[in-house]
Amino acid sequence: MSVLSVQNASKAFGENKVLKNISFDMNKGDVLAIIGPSGSGKSTLLRCCTILEKLDGGTIKYGDDYLCKDNNGISGYCTKEQMALIRKKFGLVFQNFNLFPHFSVLKNIVDPVVNVLNKSKEEAKETAVQLLKKMDLSDKANAYPCELSGGQQQRVAIARAMAMQPEVLFFDEPTSALDPELTGEILKVIRDLANEHMTMVVVTHEMAFAREVADRVIFMDNGFIVEEGKASEIIDNPQNERTKLFLQRFKENG
Amino acid sequence: MQFLSLLLNSASGTDYTEMSMNFMGDFWNMIVQLAEGFGVSISIFFLTLLFALPLALPIALGRMSKIKVVSKLIEWLLLIVRGTPLMLQLIFVYFAPYYLFDIPLSGYRFPATIIAFSINYACYFAEIYRSGLQAIPIGQHEAASVLGYKKSQTFFRIVLPQVIKHILPPMSNEVITLIKDTALAQTLAVVELFRVANTMASSQASLLPIIIAGVFYLIGSFIITRFFNFAERKLNYYR
Numbered sequence: 001m002s003v004l005s006v007q008n009a010s011k012a013f014g015e016n017k018v019l020k021n022i023s024f025d026m027n028k029g030d031v032l033a034i035i036g037p038s039g040s041g042k043s044t045l046l047r048c049c050t051i052l053e054k055l056d057g058g059t060i061k062y063g064d065d066y067l068c069k070d071n072n073g074i075s076g077y078c079t080k081e082q083m084a085l086i087r088k089k090f091g092l093v094f095q096n097f098n099l100f101p102h103f104s105v106l107k108n109i110v111d112p113v114v115n116v117l118n119k120s121k122e123e124a125k126e127t128a129v130q131l132l133k134k135m136d137l138s139d140k141a142n143a144y145p146c147e148l149s150g151g152q153q154q155r156v157a158i159a160r161a162m163a164m165q166p167e168v169l170f171f172d173e174p175t176s177a178l179d180p181e182l183t184g185e186i187l188k189v190i191r192d193l194a195n196e197h198m199t200m201v202v203v204t205h206e207m208a209f210a211r212e213v214a215d216r217v218i219f220m221d222n223g224f225i226v227e228e229g230k231a232s233e234i235i236d237n238p239q240n241e242r243t244k245l246f247l248q249r250f251k252e253n254g
Numbered sequence: 255m256q257f258l259s260l261l262l263n264s265a266s267g268t269d270y271t272e273m274s275m276n277f278m279g280d281f282w283n284m285i286v287q288l289a290e291g292f293g294v295s296i297s298i299f300f301l302t303l304l305f306a307l308p309l310a311l312p313i314a315l316g317r318m319s320k321i322k323v324v325s326k327l328i329e330w331l332l333l334i335v336r337g338t339p340l341m342l343q344l345i346f347v348y349f350a351p352y353y354l355f356d357i358p359l360s361g362y363r364f365p366a367t368i369i370a371f372s373i374n375y376a377c378y379f380a381e382i383y384r385s386g387l388q389a390i391p392i393g394q395h396e397a398a399s400v401l402g403y404k405k406s407q408t409f410f411r412i413v414l415p416q417v418i419k420h421i422l423p424p425m426s427n428e429v430i431t432l433i434k435d436t437a438l439a440q441t442l443a444v445v446e447l448f449r450v451a452n453t454m455a456s457s458q459a460s461l462l463p464i465i466i467a468g469v470f471y472l473i474g475s476f477i478i479t480r481f482f483n484f485a486e487r488k489l490n491y492y493r
């Protein structure tokens with residue numbers, strides 16, 4: 001069952017063409033890793049999928065709902081009301097967490113559930129408490145984000161996104177802002193979500209993790225999808241020269 | 255006591271007790287009149303806050319507007335209001351209806367004072383609001399957007415509380431300036447604290463009314479400072 005379909009997506013900032021004819025599909029339970037050098041357009045792709053940016057051309061479809069539809073190379077976007085409905089279908093975990101600093105950990109999770117999904121406070125709190133337990137953060141419910149480590153903050157951000165019950169969850173380099181010794185705890189949480197068949201798109205530089213957790217990998221360079229396939233095949237045995245070079249450099253550096 | 259009575263220059267009897275009673279009576283009288291004047295100053299203070307605090311928000315948003323015409327217009331307004339004396343603006347607002355529109359004025363002194371003060375302070379507050387709004391990381395807006403908050407929810411639930419924390423120190427400065435600036439209302443012959451003190455000082459050839467007025471202003475500033483310190487401590491629970 002298709003959860004998300006992106007067709008012929010293109011996007012430029014002024015003269016700088018950042019996305020060039022990007023297409024991919026996500027079925028329920030898929031885990032897709034997007035890899036590629038810095039500046040290749042990975043974040044822009046996620047930001048277009050999450051309506052933080054808009055495509056110039058191409059189609060994005062969540063389930064049966066079109067976020068935007070290509071018409072002669074130009075994306076026509078849906079109405080504001082439809083966008084509000086589509087926003088409930090996805091979640092995004094940022095590189096730098098973006099928790100709300102004036103809310104406690106619990107309130108960070110409860111507030112959107114109450115004010116966006118219009119659920120009761122009691123129900124929202126119950127969901128939040130369960131998620132915090134799952135994230136191993138039960139004792140931090142009443143703490144404020146500034147009192148947490150980066151890894152703990154990112155786990156709260158994941159809980160906050162999960163509480164909205166998205167059909168697909170995007171991660172934009174969720175471990176890049178963390179000290180190396182803290183990346184493990186985040187990767188474990190994402191691995192657990194994968195085991196529960198959460199549909200996820202993960203932009204990451206953690207190749208071993210991508211190979212292990214993702215079903216598929218997309219390698220992006222310069223706005224194009226250069227190579228795409230089964231995670232183990234792409235990472236162990238890349239066919240394209242640019243993919244080879246990128247993975248080679250990666251092994252050397254880390 | 256002799257020093258005080260010299261300052262007061264009260265009509266002097268030869269009898270010491272009579273003199274003392276005269277002095278106490280005059281002194282009390284003076285305090286009451288000055289307190290009445292301070293009441294007017296405080297009215298100007300609170301009415302200005304009442305109008306300027308909300309008015310500053312559309313000005314700040316207009317200044318940040320993507321619509322060039324709007325942001326340019328607001329920029330000019332800010333330049334004019336912040337680039338000319340408040341005293342000049344008071345006189346302008348007071349006489350504008352008469353000279354520009356030929357509307358006769360009566361009982362317009364106090365309203366004119368409030369209008370001029372409100373516009374003037376709204377412009378200063380607006381620039382403080384703007385710095386506060388711009389200090390909120392874009393990621394806060396983006397996180398709220400992805401979670402599905404409406405624009406108004408994002409503003410009131412996420413942005414505004416953080417802006418308030420950010421702007422408390424500069425607002426504290428500005429509000430203390432306001433309590434002192436109320437003295438400028440005497441430009442339009444509004445009988446506020448400083449005008450009362452000044453009149454009294456010259457009619458009695460005494461410095462005491464001025465000193466007492468100073469104490470009133472000091473008490474006002476002190477309370478404002480305490481209030482802002484309290485608010486800052488209250489919001490100190492994060493970051």
Ligand SMILES: Nc1ncnc2c1ncn2[C@@H]1O[C@H](COP(=O)(O)OP(=O)(O)O)[C@@H](O)[C@H]1O
Nearest residue numbers: 013016018036037038039040041042043044045
């Ligand atoms: N808001 C923006 N305005 C202008 N250029 C941008 C903006 N966001 C990204 N870019 C440009 O788009 C290109 C791709 O950026 P990005 O999607 O962040 O790449 P990645 O996430 O793969 O590192 C870069 O050249 C970047 O400078």
Ligand SMILES: [Mg+2]
Nearest residue numbers: 042043044173
């Ligand atoms: Mg990026």
